[in-house]
Amino acid sequence: MKKLINDPKNVVNEAVAGFEAAHPDLVRVSHDPIYIVRADAPVKGKVGIVSGGGSGHEPLHGGFVGSGMLDAAVPGPVFTSPTPDPILAATQAVDGGVGVLHIVKNYTGDVLNFETAADLAAAEGIDVRSVIVDDDVAVKDSLYTAGRRGVAGTVLVEKIAGAAAERGDDLDAVAAVATKVNSQVRSMGVALTPCVVPHAGEPSFTLADDEIEIGIGIHGEPGRERIRMEPADAIVDRILAPIIDDIPFASGDSVLLFVNGMGGTPQVELYIVFRRAAEVLAEKGITVTRTLVGNFTTSLEMQGASITVLKLDDELTALWDAPVHTAALRWGK
């Protein structure tokens, strides 16, 4: 294992300290327990939004803390849910008096720990609502999940719910728009290589030199099938078809097309994937009106990519376009 780390035990601590040093204009960090809040938290009269989960998926979630998106992110150990304590502390830290939304990827540990934290926060008089993200069409249940997994679609839920909170929507409305995004977004991924969790020191799975995993999870959980390497266009066709068929997306739809890198994939490859995905959608009469390409929901240094498609309407488009100021997504005044 070769990594730019010191002690594997300190990966999250030190990365968060670096994040704090790099972005003092955007965030403040609590080191014990570990959580990241936007620099001006709590924002009085605004719904607070908290997300989190195991580390190793950066910039998810810390990179999305800032105005117009998350109020707090709670990073657990690598690929391991944070405990209820830091989730509760983050919830308290961003409570502006009108409630807090938890955005939770659908993994058993995350769901349980966020639920416990929400109960504890409620006992202290904070109105907490939770939205579970489960956008991955690859598998029904998996290693760490009952039901579908939450993957890159989480970024879109966080951006759009964040914009709704920023414009002053109340807790019901912010939760409703987050739920709506989750209902209209679908994702699927592919892995070319595994990744190495620092404290494990070895890959959690292996792939032969000519093998890829279709429908990979963001912790390297098995997907739908392991196949021989294929040209990019054939791979895109394989992972995009189940996405389109799922809702289904249909001719006349306007969508946001998001090609996400798993962390170790060169950008040229992500754009090659984007090109084919846009082509396939166009052939089906589906219009791509918004786009996102890059490493946003990663699995450490895994090579591979995922495709996410979100059905847009005027409301979601306006919320997507609204200003956002975070380390990983930034636009507008």
Place this chain on the structure above:
Amino acid sequence: MKKLINDPKNVVNEAVAGFEAAHPDLVRVSHDPIYIVRADAPVKGKVGIVSGGGSGHEPLHGGFVGSGMLDAAVPGPVFTSPTPDPILAATQAVDGGVGVLHIVKNYTGDVLNFETAADLAAAEGIDVRSVIVDDDVAVKDSLYTAGRRGVAGTVLVEKIAGAAAERGDDLDAVAAVATKVNSQVRSMGVALTPCVVPHAGEPSFTLADDEIEIGIGIHGEPGRERIRMEPADAIVDRILAPIIDDIPFASGDSVLLFVNGMGGTPQVELYIVFRRAAEVLAEKGITVTRTLVGNFTTSLEMQGASITVLKLDDELTALWDAPVHTAALRWGK
């Protein structure tokens, strides 16, 4: 070799087509010859800025085309300079009547081909100035270079020169500020793994499981020394010391600290590197007032990172803060 590509011959074509499909609001693309220009090029009365070089370093340079930064980027084949033809065509396409600046990384092929293109453009009456970027302190001469190599500091030259052109500076002034940034910026990198050029199919060099290359070039050219793997902090100390000693940076300086990923490095590692680099600078009385962390000058899927330090003054800080709207850097109205 496992990559999300189709035919290795079409990597650049298809990636550029994907880039065009993903960012129609920011850029237009010429496919024969291949170059990328900002959507509203040429901007009358504004100095045009053109950069380029071999592909495989994305988002450099196409990701920096847009208002406030580059007017055009000319991507050559992977790790190979573009020929004079597309550089000339891009220069013509962004000529707003008040001259064009070429920003060229110091590699023999790039320097020669940009020089030829500049001569051809001059013969057509376009006033062209060139600034050569050579920020890498690792080696004096190298495989593809006479003198120092141009690496991640190029991003800072492009951003700041772009802001100067956008505010209406004339060609002399834009060239002068680009030259000033180059004179005040220094970089050095480290590789943990090699990368595979698609048409080669094999890594251009190898590193043992416990080896790293200190002072790596962005095409995998040899650096200063090959050593045993060390903790991140020790590696940062090794590559930061020659940067600081070079100008030298001194107590009382204000700097921009830029930690750049080589393409395959997880973001947690980049922030661990940032943390230590900021610590070392603080110990020396050097104040980090601006920051940048991420994959901006890459070597395909290489694992590793580089550190870049730019000495700031009020003018450079204001130009860095000025609005920029590109695929890879975006802030301000």
